Structure formats: structure tokens, C-alpha cells
Amino acid sequence: MERIRIVGGRPLEGTVRISGAKNASLPDVCAALLTDGQVVLHNVPEVRDIRTMGRVLADLGAAVDFRVGGTVAIQAGRITSVEATYDLVKTMRASVLVLGPLVARAGRARVSLPGGCAIGARPIDLHLRALEKMGAKIHVESGYVEARAERLRGAEVAFDMVTVTGTENVMMAASLAEGETVIRKAAQEPEIEDLAALLVAMGAKIEGAGSPTIRIRGVEKLGGAEHTVIPDRIETGTFIGACAVAGGDIEVRNCQPAHLRPVIEKLRETGIRIEEGPNNMRVRAPRTLRASDVTTEPHPGFPTDMQAQYMALMTQAAGTSTITETIFENRYMHVGELQRMGANIRVDGRKAVVTGHTPLSGAQVMATDLRASACLLLAALAARGETIVDRIYHLDRGYYRIDEKLRGIGADIERVGQGGRRATDAVVSAEPTA
Ligand code: EPZ
Numbered sequence: 001m002e003r004i005r006i007v008g009g010r011p012l013e014g015t016v017r018i019s020g021a022k023n024a025s026l027p028d029v030c031a032a033l034l035t036d037g038q039v040v041l042h043n044v045p046e047v048r049d050i051r052t053m054g055r056v057l058a059d060l061g062a063a064v065d066f067r068v069g070g071t072v073a074i075q076a077g078r079i080t081s082v083e084a085t086y087d088l089v090k091t092m093r094a095s096v097l098v099l100g101p102l103v104a105r106a107g108r109a110r111v112s113l114p115g116g117c118a119i120g121a122r123p124i125d126l127h128l129r130a131l132e133k134m135g136a137k138i139h140v141e142s143g144y145v146e147a148r149a150e151r152l153r154g155a156e157v158a159f160d161m162v163t164v165t166g167t168e169n170v171m172m173a174a175s176l177a178e179g180e181t182v183i184r185k186a187a188q189e190p191e192i193e194d195l196a197a198l199l200v201a202m203g204a205k206i207e208g209a210g211s212p213t214i215r216i217r218g219v220e221k222l223g224g225a226e227h228t229v230i231p232d233r234i235e236t237g238t239f240i241g242a243c244a245v246a247g248g249d250i251e252v253r254n255c256q257p258a259h260l261r262p263v264i265e266k267l268r269e270t271g272i273r274i275e276e277g278p279n280n281m282r283v284r285a286p287r288t289l290r291a292s293d294v295t296t297e298p299h300p301g302f303p304t305d306m307q308a309q310y311m312a313l314m315t316q317a318a319g320t321s322t323i324t325e326t327i328f329e330n331r332y333m334h335v336g337e338l339q340r341m342g343a344n345i346r347v348d349g350r351k352a353v354v355t356g357h358t359p360l361s362g363a364q365v366m367a368t369d370l371r372a373s374a375c376l377l378l379a380a381l382a383a384r385g386e387t388i389v390d391r392i393y394h395l396d397r398g399y400y401r402i403d404e405k406l407r408g409i410g411a412d413i414e415r416v417g418q419g420g421r422r423a424t425d426a427v428v429s430a431e432p433t434a
Pocket of ligand 1: 023026094120121122123124125126127128161162163164165166303304305327328329370371398
């Protein structure tokens with residue numbers, strides 16, 4: 001099992017290029033199920049979750065062609081199966097994004113329930129209730145959701161709480177439904193707008209994506225399309241955090257500052273200097289970070305996917321900060337590992353109180369989920385001495401070659417095998433992700 005070895009204390013210098021957004025690419029790939037035409041996506045990150053989604057679609061009968069340089073061509077000429085199996089769904093809960101497209105296109109879907117995950121229970125009840133409102137017959141048995149509908153019909157879908165993939169599932173399903181669907185309390189993440197742009201390019205009729213109310217007038221048939229996926233705003237935020245915690249002066253390229261406005265504003269409050277260009281940013285670390293409280297919220301609030309990385313910064317800030325996690329009930333798995341490195345953090349329910357500035361020392365630590373692993377990388381960049389991060393398959397799920405990108409801006413970081421020997425070039429493999 002691969003690990004990452006980091007020796008901290010080196011400031012970062014130079015330019016890093018951001019990859020395409022994982023959380024936009026996943027629904028975009030699933031949208032290809034809505035048509036028998038070819039969908040070509042560019043700027044898709046070559047990360048493990050995208051490969052897994054490619055396998056899910058191939059199982060359904062789609063031809064999925066991963067080309068060099070982040071292009072993926074998908075053609076679901078015929079849907080030969082409507083089943084997304086437990087073996088695949090358990091490795092990546094985003095597989096639930098095939099539910100809406102399958103019911104809309106094939107009139108039927110059999111999708112394994114994702115089950116809980118490290119950061120929370122994460123039920124999909126809101127997805128199912130919305131599809132029921134659109135006329136689908138839903139039946140849950142033996143860990144699988146069975147959904148059937150001759151043709152979905154437009155409906156008023158008002159979510160009790162904001163759900164990103166729930167909004168995406170309904171947008172895709174409604175694109176081929178009879179009549180108009182109105183989604184209220186819709187998610188407003190940039191990934192929602194990216195999916196809407198692709199669906200509209202395929203011939204869908206969608207208004208209001210990016211706002212709390214989305215209107216979709218269903219059409220008989222959708223066609224193929226070509227689309228470039230937006231940059232990854234969470235990867236962008238992670239690299240700004242890396243510079244802030246390690247010190248230094250970097251340029252972040254191929255990013256979209258407007259997509260992470262709440263993150264940029266918060267990081268500026270801590271003293272980080274950020275100069276924005278049209279699709280790049282210059283980031284300069286302050287001598288000492290300032291502590292500042294944060295509460296995670298759906299977009300345009302501060303994203304929960306930046307919470308763990310932000311906590312690593314706050315361990316190095318002068319003063320005490322309170323972090324409140326409102327989206328997931330169990331997203332502090334990284335705290336124990338940070339404490340092992342010397343951080344002073346007290347968790348009380350959804351609140352974590354971080355007292356800084358505390359010197360961190362390198363240690364052997366274990367990643368528990370995707371963003372927790374990014375948090376540990378940042379802490380290791382600030383720590384004295386060597387850190388070994390274990391279970392980095394979590395990292396490879398959503399970050400493209402982050403170790404190489406960090407090394408490219410001066411970090412002392414490398415992948416090592418179990419025995420501590422340097423491992424080379426092992427980003428995307430067929431191993432299952434726990
Ligand atoms: C998306 O997950 C992202 N994943 C997550 O990113 C991200 O953390 C999350 O949105 C919030 O921003 C992808 O886009 C693939 P939700 P999603 O439905 O859609 C509850 C990462 O690190 N809920 O918006 O699964 C749920 O339990 C990942 O890249 C229900 O109760 O999240 C949670 O508390 C991690 N019932 C809240 O809503 C439902 O039917 C928000 O979840 C659906 C959700």
C-alpha cells in the first residue's frame with residue numbers, strides 16, 4: 001500500500017496548474033446516459049473516482065474512451081443493463097448519479113444503496129422522494145433501489161435541505177420528462193451550472209442553474225455534445241492553503257477565482273495575500289496567519305470540502321478559532337491525526353475549537369477520507385521533520401498527482417511503497433477503494 005513521505009518546513013515557490021473538477025466531471029459523465037449520441041468531455045481529471053464512474057457506465061452498456069490529456073468520449077448507444085452493482089457503488093457513492101438518467105432514458109433503474117461513509121450517514125431519501133414526485137415507482141429491497149417509470153413527468157420538487165447530487169439527479173431526469181419541473185432550494189454549486197451547461201448543449205431546456213430555483217422543460221430526445229469541464233475549486237483552495245501553511249509565493253493557474261469566492265474571502269481574513277487574474281491567482285503567505293472562525297454551508301457559503309484543509313491552517317494561526325461543520329455529522333476524522341502531530345483542537349459536537357499557533361512535529365498519520373488526507377498533507381508541510389501519510393488511496397480519488405504538483409513548487413514530498421522505497425507513477429490503478 002502506497003504512502004506519502006513529506007519533510008516539512010520548506011516554503012513554496014513557482015506555478016501550479018489546477019485540474020478539472022472531480023465533482024463536475026462525475027455528473028457530466030452520467031449525463032451521457034441520457035442520449036444515444038456521443039458526449040465528449042475535456043479537462044476531466046484523471047483521478048480514481050472518474051475511472052470508477054467509467055466502469056459503472058461500461059457495465060450499463062456505454063462505450064467509455066479515456067483519451068490522453070483529460071478527454072473522455074462516452075457513447076451510450078444502447079443501455080444494455082440498468083443495474084449499478086453494490087461492488088462499484090460501495091467504492092464510490094456518487095454512482096447514485098446514474099439513477100435519474102437511467103429512469104429517464106430506460107424507464108427503469110436498479111441501483112445499490114450507497115450506505116454510510118466516513119463523514120456521515122448520507123442517505124439518498126431526497127433523491128428518491130423527488131423521483132417519486134416525478135411519477136417514478138420506487139421500491140427498496142436487499143440494499144437496492146428499484147425505480148420504474150414509463151415516462152417521468154414534470155413536477156414541483158422542493159428539497160427539505162440542499163443536496164448537490166440530489167439536484168443533479170433531478171436536473172438530468174427532468175431533461176427528458178414530460179412537462180416542466182421546478183426545483184426549489186436547489187444546490188447552487190458551480191458544478192450544478194457546469195452540468196446545466198452540458199445538458200443545454202445536449203438540447204435540454206434549463207433556466208436558473210446556480211440559483212435556488214431551477215426550471216427544466218423536458219424534451220423528447222437529447223443529442224450528443226462536446227464540453228469542457230470547469231477547474232476544480234477545491235483543489236484550487238487546497239493549493240492556496242498549502243502555500244499559506246508552508247509559507248512562500250506561488251501562482252495558481254487554470255483556476256476560476258469566482259467559483260471559490262467564499263474561500264478566497266475567508267483566507268484573506270487570515271492574512272493571505274491573493275491577487276486574482278481571469279483564470280489564475282498569485283498567492284503570498286503572511287508571516288503569521290490570523291485565526292478566524294468559519295461555518296460550513298452550501299454554496300455560496302464556505303464549502304465543507306475545504307473545512308479540513310482550513311483546520312490545518314488554523315493550527316498555525318495566532319489565536320483561537322471555532323470551526324462549525326453544518327453539512328456532515330462526522331467530518332472531524334482528521335482531528336485525531338492533527339493532535340498526534342501536536343495540534344491543540346477540542347471537538348464538541350459540530351464545533352471544533354482550534355488554538356494556534358502550535359508547532360507541529362512530523363509523525364506517521366492515516367488518511368480517513370479524501371479531504372482529511374489533503375488536510376494531513378498541509379499539516380505535514382508546516383511540521384518539523386518527516387511525516388508519513390498512510391492510506392493515500394483516499395487522496396488519489398480526487399486529486400490528480402498532488403504529490404508531483406507540490407514537488408513542482410518546492411515541497412519535499414514523495415510517494416513511497418510499504419517498505420519506504422520510493423514508488424513511481426502509480427496514480428490510477430484498478431485496486432478497489434475502501
Ligand atoms: C456532494 O455530495 C459532493 N460530492 C461532496 O464532496 C460534498 O461534500 C457535498 O456535495 C456537499 O457540498 C459530489 O459532488 C460527488 P449532499 P452529496 O447531498 O451530493 C444530506 C468530496 O470531498 N442528505 O449535498 O452526496 C446529507 O447527508 C465530496 O469531493 C440527506 O439527508 O452531498 C448531507 O448531510 C465529499 N438526504 C447533506 O444533505 C439526501 O437524500 C448534504 O449532502 C441527500 C442528502
